[in-house]
Amino acid sequence: MSGYVEAGYVVVLGTLGTYGITLMVRERAARRRVGSVATAARHRLRPAFSAAPPDPSKDADIRAQAGDVSTPKRPAGEGSGPGTFS
Amino acid sequence: MSTSTRLLPKDRAAAALRVLGVVAFVGVAATVWLGLFVTPPDEFMGNLVRLLYIHPPMAWVAFLAYGVATLGSLLYLWPRTRAEHFDRLAGASAEVGVVFTGLTLVSGSIWGRPTWGAWWVWDPLLTTTALLFVLYLGYLALRRVPGEFHVRARRSAIAGLIAFVDVPIVYFSVEWWRSLHQAPTVLNPTTHKTYVHGSMAWTLLLGFVSFTLVYVWLVAHRYRLAKLQDLEDTEGLEAALAERRAEAVTG
Numbered sequence: 001m002s003g004y005v006e007a008g009y010v011v012v013l014g015t016l017g018t019y020g021i022t023l024m025v026r027e028r029a030a031r032r033r034v035g036s037v038a039t040a041a042r043h044r045l046r047p048a049f050s051a052a053p054p055d056p057s058k059d060a061d062i063r064a065q066a067g068d069v070s071t072p073k074r075p076a077g078e079g080s081g082p083g084t085f086s
Numbered sequence: 087m088s089t090s091t092r093l094l095p096k097d098r099a100a101a102a103l104r105v106l107g108v109v110a111f112v113g114v115a116a117t118v119w120l121g122l123f124v125t126p127p128d129e130f131m132g133n134l135v136r137l138l139y140i141h142p143p144m145a146w147v148a149f150l151a152y153g154v155a156t157l158g159s160l161l162y163l164w165p166r167t168r169a170e171h172f173d174r175l176a177g178a179s180a181e182v183g184v185v186f187t188g189l190t191l192v193s194g195s196i197w198g199r200p201t202w203g204a205w206w207v208w209d210p211l212l213t214t215t216a217l218l219f220v221l222y223l224g225y226l227a228l229r230r231v232p233g234e235f236h237v238r239a240r241r242s243a244i245a246g247l248i249a250f251v252d253v254p255i256v257y258f259s260v261e262w263w264r265s266l267h268q269a270p271t272v273l274n275p276t277t278h279k280t281y282v283h284g285s286m287a288w289t290l291l292l293g294f295v296s297f298t299l300v301y302v303w304l305v306a307h308r309y310r311l312a313k314l315q316d317l318e319d320t321e322g323l324e325a326a327l328a329e330r331r332a333e334a335v336t337g
Contacts (some may be wrong), residue, residue: 020300024307
């Protein structure tokens with residue numbers, strides 16, 4: 001058999017195998033990271049949740065910076081500028 | 087609903103994915119064994135025909151992947167069916183499609199060197215396939231451009247639809263232009279005849295089925311990874327919000 005045939009099989013199977021293993025490793029690492037972030041948010045910061053009520057204006061700023069979908073939109077003019085302080 | 091009953095469908099999905107992986111692996115192993123050791127050499131190509139048990143399945147899976155990515159993009163763009171999972175499906179399928187397109191080009195090049203005497207020729211089929219590869223690489227690059235989720239998803243979906251225009255051009259290029267690449271041999275659209283028979287045909291068919299299963303397995307894992315990455319971003323955001331609130335209390 002020519003070396004071309006073996007080379008073709010090695011390239012195809014090697015690439016697919018490497019890609020598949022990489023995906024599984026990345027998935028496992030992501031699962032670990034999600035678990036640790038969630039745990040940290042729940043345990044380390046719990047007193048802060050109970051001590052202070054959420055400030056929607058600050059939350060909106062952070063969500064906007066992160067490009068979050070559910071950013072609450074403030075109507076134009078509301079919350080800043082003259083006429084809103086009462 | 088208890089925690090155990092909520093986790094049950096996820097466990098079933100993970101188990102099904104594992105079974106799918108094993109079946110796909112066995113199928114590919116059988117294809118390799120039949121292709122390399124059982125099937126006879128071809129009358130004209132000799133042993134080089136063995137490369138054709140993997141090359142056409144690679145091309146088929148690439149087309150399938152781009153078809154699924156396009157369907158996902160369309161479903162995302164359609165307001166009634168718009169959902170994040172369709173965007174994730176499109177991204178996952180396109181990425182796997184790029185891998186298979188790359189392998190189509192490389193395996194074809196390895197076959198072309200001893201058959202045509204060149205690693206690469208600017209044949210219409212090869213050129214349009216290379217263009218397809220570059221188009222979807224661009225699509226994947228576009229998906230990584232930061233931005234608000236739905237804006238990013240919408241522009242990716244539109245780019246995906248534009249890139250898909252090249253798929254029928256690739257397929258029909260051997261018919262439309264004078265091409266060095268041979269016309270389809272499994273089922274020729276012009277003559278409606280099959281030019282592969284016996285153990286060669288069965289091995290090729292097994293190759294198509296096995297690599298399609300590999301595709302499904304890879305897309306499922308890529309989809310799960312994308313979902314976890316999105317969740318990670320959300321969790322990180324929630325943690326940042328909580329830290330800000332904590333600062334507000336202490337400060």
